Amino acid sequence: MPVTTRSDLLKLLCEAAELEHGIACSYLYAAFSLKRDISEGGMTWEEQQKVRRWAAQIYFVASQEMLHLALVWNLTTAIGGTPYYLRPNFPQDSTYYPLKVPLKLEPFGTRSLRRFIQYEHPETTPIEAEVRELLARAGEDEEEFSFASIGELYGSIRSGFEQIDGKELFIGTPTQQMTPEFVHFPDLVAVKDRVSALRAIDEITEQGEGRKGHRENSHFVAFVTMLKELLESRATGSGFSPSRPAMRNPSAGAGHGYAANPNPIGNPLAGRVAGLFDSAYSLMLRMLAWSFEFDSVDAGPQLKKFCNVAIDFMPRVLLPLGEGLMLMPAGEKYPGKTAGPGFGLTRHVMLPPDAKNAETLCRERIHELAAIAGDLLKQPLPDPVKAGCRHLQAIAGPF
């Protein structure tokens, strides 16, 4: 049904933001789980090259999901809304969203790839017989995949931007729009009118599903190819095992504000690292959301600083902590399993409109996190976790 009011459009944009965000986390979890070194076992040198290629592709797809979130935020502020960064903690079963999308954190494997293929499947075409057969070969999940395509959600959003009078709709300040000048996303579209809004929506759907008749460059085909390669490699019987035995849907532990039904990490040290991950992740999101909300004319320096630090957090703090957690034991309750980051959105305030106050809050928080990282560094930790802690300290230093 076409969308005809600003409020309905904003609600749908929030749903899109939640989904893009949650799906990006799910992809990152799978990428963190892929082994890096041959010494981890289960792969030959040649297979390691394949595994690293898969990891690179999943990280890339996840980065495009983050770009989609950024585009959704630009669409939101262009029509007078504020960037929505909240989302329910993992896991969420298919009853949570109108689209019936289940959101989970699982290591790389046939089960996660099946879900990723479903996330990205094209809106207008039924899944081809070849892909259906591939999904069947990959094994059955406990949940039946019957959710609607995310492309359909964007179809509704598109209808809102097409139907509602542009003069009334675009009430956001143009200088609120984030561009590559501030945040390092080269394809970030500044939304100022219907044409640019539709361009942003097309960019999101084309990257996911591909253009009609040109699916080969889509996330959908990338995951289908990955699943094919994984099944082929397994069929050789070489004992190929590309991923770490990470637990499913971890949480840092009790008292971290989780509302869902996760698996608390039992190992205390891993729980502390997972807690630091969540706190750093939440601070990063708050800084980004603030940057997308306020006018670059009024808050240019803070905005650039927040964006730089937030983007810096991703490869230098979150990635090594996330990968490193998957080298730490999950706890006695999960024999043979390693831990993982829960991507828990810890309870905290939105950053205030006043730029100086916002900076004060961030500065105090980042130094608190650096102190936690310093304490952790006194413990025996896997190398990636140590690197993440040191990088956090290095970023906090000049803040």
Add this chain to the structure above:
Amino acid sequence: MSPAKNDFDVVIVGAGVAGAMVAYRLAKAGARVVMLEAGIRNPARPQIAGAYAIAPIKSPHSAYVQIEADAKAPSPDGAADYEQAFPEADRQYKSGYERRTGGSTWHWLGHTPRMLRSDFEMKSRYGGAKDFPLAMVDWPITYDDLEPWYCDAEREMGVAGSDEEWNDLFDSPRSQPFPMSMIWPSYSDMWIAEKINGKKFEGLEYRVRSTPSARNSSLYDGRPPCAGNSICVPVCPIGAKYDGYVHVKKAVDAGAALWEQCAVNGIDKDADGSVHTIRFLTYGNVPGKVSGDIVVIAANAIETPKLLLIAKLANSSGQVGCNLMDHLSKSTYGLAPEKLFPFRGPPSTSGIESFRDGPFRSNWAGFRVSLNNDGWSRKSSPQAQIIQLVTEKKLIGAELQAELFESVTRQVRLSCSVEVTPDHNNKVELSNNTDGLKIPKPKLTFSPSDYSLRGLAHATKTLRDIFRCIGATNIIDPNDADPRAFDGAGHIMGTCRMGKDPSQSVVDAHCRSHDHHNLFIVGSSVFPTVGSPNPTLTLAALALRAAQDVGKQLGIKKQRQTKP
């Protein structure tokens, strides 16, 4: 098309980027095409990367060593692998090439800047000055003639670039956007840009631009985005960087035949001046032949004239083999005042184009500057640097680690690529030496002109000035030892120049031989002058344009262009 009196409609010699693109276009349009490739097919990418990892000496070819292929169809890896007319280092040709299916693009860096409008009009624009080389000519085509084909080549190869930074550079506009947004500049590039943008040297302003490259910044043409493996040279381990094998495969999928390990040693001329029959030797020394209505020579700017000289073809002008060119390259090294963390992402993501054109070109050659992301690895390997710290500074353990972290993270390399002028005396001839199939090897004569050497001097001074602007220390400038010294850029060009006058050139504006109506020559051998950009995009654009002309001559009315 005519009834099949020959084996194929088109025989293409060479399955590198130019030959493969022509083969793909024509096969897709329905022509019967065969590609003859002297080299072998490469093993899988991980094997190539593995061969490089264990090679004791790292050079582009060290990843591709294969004893039989290197004997039967040798791939020169540098100056020492050629018979050279002059023994002096500053009068030698230094760039090698790869005789493999897919050609030298296997180990190219992937940069694809276009030539400028002025690069096609050097004589008209800058001729007449006292120090301007007499051999500089205008192309028979203009930038505007080639512009649509540039767009076509960019789509075919998958070029990532910034429209904002590259539209209308030196009056050379783009009619279509880049197929992909730019490869994001490295941290080092952005840091240097902040320090130097807007400053001037010799009256020209520094502006760091991202370099367009045939490297995926997103999923494109069924290939993955760049994952920052940083070993584009000698191989992209995941196929994110374009190479000629992409179009070899497309051509074969479109129905073209591919005959590998077939080293051409003769081309027969018919009584009417046409050429149809190509003779070759397999690695087992078994002779073979194949015929086509049209013959396309797509070897490279050394192998193509070698073949034509062996066959005594296309040379009524006496220009075959003459005007051998490259770009003069030179690197300067320094340590930045803070850590810039090289070795992440592609080896080079940005450059400075300001010195490519201007009135100064009446007197000295234009040049590009590249900001590189590969530390000092071109000077000596990281392992050698570690050994030096251990043996000379006696460092070990934590101290060694700390010193490495302090120095390697600050390493910067800047390099230049200087225009070389055509010169009748710089040439490819046939050597008396032969390869493993008794086919003559090339003999090279090369000595850069004073015009180019003056450009090189300005370029190296520019690199020095950039280091001064960023506050670098420990600068290593090879100019201090020998101002005339240069490296090859791997850009083999000239030797079958394109022109309107059959007495002064080998092919016409459509890459068709003046002497033989059904012989086409594609590749950078047809460049009359070379400007300072990396040549692959231009040779690809020319090849796609020539493919249309070959198709017309075959009677193919409409050829489809593909949009990935």
